[in-house]
Amino acid sequence: MQLRKLPYRLTVAKYEKVPEGLTGFFSLSSAVGEISLVAETDLLPTGYIVREDGWRAIMVEGQLDFSLVGVLSELSGVLAAAKVPLFALSTYNTDYLLVKERDLERAASALAEKGHIIL
Secondary structure, eight states: OEEEEOSSOEEEEEESSOOSOOOSSEEEEEETTEEEEEEEGGGOOSOOSEEEEEEEEEEEOSOOOTTOOSHHHHHHHHHHHTTOOOEEEEOSSOEEEEEEGGGHHHHHHHHHHTTOEEO
16 A cells, blocks of 8 residues: 655644634544544644644545445554554545654554555
């Protein structure tokens, strides 16, 4: 599988209402009693309740077909074996593994050792 380390730092934050002016890389989700935003740290809107800085993303390259089975399981299993915590995101096209910046190179090395191409 071909993976790409994204170049920007990310923040995971919680909001009471959807923030305005979202730009750059972001993922917004809403569930009962919670609105969560993952966004580029430098572009994070104000108004958050709590935030967790220091994340980096590894993106699965290409568009994933919905019939594929085990993509996140394979990748998260490699990171679990390497003792790298992760926060997973999925979009219509692909998946993202968020790891703490301090763990990025260890995560990339563990994935590469299992045959994944890291860009």
